[in-house]
Amino acid sequence: MTDLIITNAVVVTADGANTLLEKGGVAVSNGKITHIASAETLAAMEGQAKRVIDASGMLLMPGLINTHCHAADSLFRGLVEDLKLEPWLQTVWKAEAAILNPQTTHLGSVLGFAELLLGGVTTVMDMFWYPSETVRAARDVGVRVSTGGIFFDYPGVNGQSQVQREAIAEAFFEEFGNVDDVFPAVLPHGTYTVSPEHLKIAHAIAEKHGGLFCTHVAETAAERTDIETRYGRPVVQHLEQHGLINQRSVFAHCVHLDDAEIEILARRGATVSHNPMSNLKLASGFARVPDMLKAGINVTLGTDGAISGNDLDMWMALRLAATVHKAVARDAEVVTTREALAMVTINGAKALNAADRIGSLEVGKLADMVLLDLKRPHAVPMFDPLTHLVYSTAKSDVRHVFLGGEQVVRDGALTRLDIADTLDQVQALVPRIKASIA
Template identity: 40%
Template sequence: MSHEPPAFDLVIRHGRLLTMSAADATFDDGFLGVRDGRIAAVGKDSEQPAYTAAREIDATGCAVLPGMINAHSHLAMAQFRGIADDVTLEEFVSRLTTEEAKVLTRDAVRRGVASASAESILAGTTAALDMYWFDEETAAAAAPYGLRIVTGPTFAGFANPDPRSFAETLRDAEVRLAAHPPGATAAPVLMPHSTYALTRHQLQEVAALARRYACRVHVHASESPKEVADVRQAHGASPIQVLEQTGLLGPGTVVAHAVVLDDADIETLAATGTSVAHCPWSNLKLACGVAPVGELLAAGVTVALGTDSAASSNGLDLWSAVKLAATLHKGVSGDPRLITARQAVELATVHGAKALGLDGEIGTLETGKRATLQVVDLTRPHFAGCQDVWSALTYSARPSDVRDVVVDGVERVRAGALVSPQ
């Protein structure tokens, strides 16, 4: 009988291993072994039997945790950073669409996404739910960086760079969906822009297509008081209620923003199992308000974190979004216990994976899941004196503290620098 020691493609040792699993397992001197792109072993380094490894990462002085998940982005809009600062949401949209009409092409999308992907992966973000024109270009441009893109066709009634009509986009979307098994995580996500950009009939058609193929849906809703007022005037209901009435809410749907909600909206989101992508930086910068995240979480709604675009938030930094989420809601509510340090990190990891339907694959570090993680250097001066790892990560960490990033077992960032694609 052979007694060969277990072999790993990659081993990460000695760091503070934060699995973020339901069992809440953490290991001060951790061991994580990777084989064929998945996690094959997790535990204490001292308890591991003899093994061989093609490569080892020494994570001494570091935290090892899941990669972050951007639950709402427009990555290609990185090329428009700074074109519409210090304006209302409506003025922002006007300036942006004017600029897009001038310069946006498939090549421009690829260039913008390449830059945004580098920015994201260097900051420990390993997956993004992205809504933008020419979505297939987005997925292709992000692939060399290891950034996992969840995306699909966008539907909007206003002038945009996509020359197809609504009917043509719907037909093309069905062709793409038919190439995947129903409910497949790799299937396109249907992205009706908003309740103000489409008619009720169009929203119903998108919902019907989503039901036929059991695919996911991503939509903007209730981002500002003006939007809610306009939608009430046009549709006789709030954006959330319109989405419910047209069949677009459910466990497979992620609503971006959800800033202006009444009690009925929150109840509807909870009852339908709909997730929310909270984008605090963008909402504050555009003076839209503050999403009622405490109330949403209390109602049982899955709340994930998003950056929105680098044009509206000026960055793709989920670390600062984690810190903001953990502080903003304390200030607004007057409750310092609202959104704890640990919860804030969960919004960007565990909750993000659940919202995107990827919680069986990523979001925690458990045996059998994809080896997608980040190594954060906690030896920097701005962590000095901190005795709690969650406090360090939420209130002190910066993107530059991300030392290494592994996606599906492949090193994408090493010692703070991009690793060239193999």
């Protein structure tokens, strides 16, 4: 018996061949895709299906993958404005220290993940202080998450010692190392906040468990100068010097890289998480994305936190990634439509070492899927579905979202929880949040 059939949709599989179906869909059993076929083929199977969705006037695609986020920072949306990263961070950390604990981290994470899921994001790599609460929030909402132990050389929000941070990182792998909805990682904040010694410890824990290693890299010119002054080499070379780059490395931002650093990332098989909205708003600069793509680096997309970009809109990130670099290079041929779409789908899956499970609609993969409404003025006419996705789609077009075949968004509303209570709780925190930076 088939659990679910979605039919009569325009289908963008985002597979290696960018297979398209003008009128077709998928069949799902036990959370996985069993068939990708034309509507005619699927019609013969409908009698054996528990549920059939007629997706006429919709586009079916894989769920989006956000490879860099701080979901709980949604609590501080719009709080700190018009500053560059370094002074901005000082105010952000002050607010976080005053407000965050396990309970408020869970609350903010629910808020952030709800926004992401309603916008079609089904998997998020999230760096935040209480990773177990991040997982709990992701499960409450209905997204997969990559997270884990945080490393930071100062007391930070939670006042933990280095020994405690190491223990939490180890324990996270023990608890979440064998589940489908969590991709465990170790996430030191950055080379300017974590010493080489502690970076190596974090990396060793990730390597021991076959996990991911994620950190902020070369986000600003000031960061690059700081690391060069301290250690005599730029950020990526600093990481390379200590053996911290491999195929399970996910490096956020990578705005200020030289040719040698791009070559290192390509040679080591690392992933770059490009965050164009955050980089623009914080005046960090323009990452050399065309050069990275040319070098063969796996480039993915992230929103960063809502405190730096004000929302968690992966469609905006996608459109910016596809357009900004054309203007910077003065070359309309850089960052093609297919390259941009891959950044939010299969490249994201590769970054999480999960391309065999997510990132495209293919038989045997988890049924993480999005249905977009095409009955909108900005969707007509649609000569090329890929072009529509990259340049025209908005998060408000998302109608239905499925995680492993379970419908977690129905007609633009979450199915696992009523978000109204979360919104009320966040609103009640506003006076305290305002006072935290007064």
